[in-house]
Amino acid sequence: MEKYIPPTQSTANTQIIYAYSIGLCLEIILVLPGMDVSIVLPAYNEASRIKRSIREVTRAVRRLRGSYEIIVVEDGSTDGTADVVTELSKNDSHLRFLHSKTRLGKGKAVKKGLGSATGNVIVFMDVDLATSLAFLPRIIELARARRALVVGSRHAKGSRVQRSFMRTLSSLTYNLFVRLLFQDGVHDHQCGFKAMSREIASFLRGSVESDGFFLDTEMILRCKMQGIPVVEVGVDWVEVRKRNSAGVRLFRDSLKLGLDLLRFRLHTNRM
Secondary structure, three states: OOEOOOOEEEEEOOEEEEEEOEEEEEEEEEOOOOEEEEEEEEEEOOOOOOOHHHHHHHHHHHHOOOOEEEEEEEEEEOOOOHHHHHHHOOOOOOEEEEEEOOOOOOHHHHHHHHOOOOOOOOEEEEOOOOOOHHHHHHHHHHHHOOOOOOEEEEEOOOOOEEEOOOHHHHHHHHHHHHHHOOOOOOOOOOOOEEEEEEEHHHHHHHHHOOOOOOOOHHHHHHHHHHOOOEEEEOEEEEOOOOOOOOOOOHHHHHHHHHHHEEEEHHHHHHH
C-alpha cells in the first residue's frame, strides 16, 4: 500500500518530496519550481460550454494575482471539444490541452491532469462549474495553509444547493453509507471541486485506483487512511444538466458508486 510522507527537505529553488513508498521501495520525486496554481478540467463531450467554462475559470484565477495554468484533459470526446480547446490554446499561453483518442473515464482523466500539473496547489473541478467559483480562493488558501485535501461540500454548514429532491436524497443516502462504513466524518464525498498540494496530488495519483466517478470518494478515503487532513468547505452549488444528454443517470450511477464503495471496503479489509 502506498504511504504518504510529508515533505521534509527544501531549498529556495527546488523541493524534494518524499511522496509515497511501495513495500520497501521509497519513491523520491524531485519537483522543480512551477506555477502557483494549476486548474485541472476533465472534459468529455463539452463543446457547447467548454469555451465559456475556460473563460470564467480564467477570470476567477487571474484575481488570485499569481502564476497559473489551466489544463483541459479531454477524454475522447466525439463532439468537437478537442477542436474548440485546440483553437483556444493557440492564443492563451496559460491554457494547456491534453487529448485522448479514446475514452479514459473521469478518474483516469483527473489523474492524468494531476500528473501533468506543475502548480504548488492543484485544483480540479467539473467543467460544468456547478460549484460557484467564488469559493476558489478559499479552497486554495486552505490547501496551502493546512496541507490538506480541501473539498467543496454540498452538505456542510453554510452550503447553498439547488438540485432535485431525488438527487439530494440519493446524495445524502450515499454519503451516510460511506460515513457508516468508514467513520470518516465527511459529509460530501462526491463534489467535483477539490484542492490539494502537489505532494498530496502525487500521493493520490499513485494510490487511487478508480478510473470512474468513485475517484472523488476514493481520494478522500485514501487521505483519511494515511492521516492526511480532509477539510470540507460549504459551497454554493447549482445542478447543471447537459443539453441533448441524459447526463449522469441517477439509478445506474448510484448503483455503480455503491458497488465500487463495497469493493473498496472489501479490498481494504484484506490489506
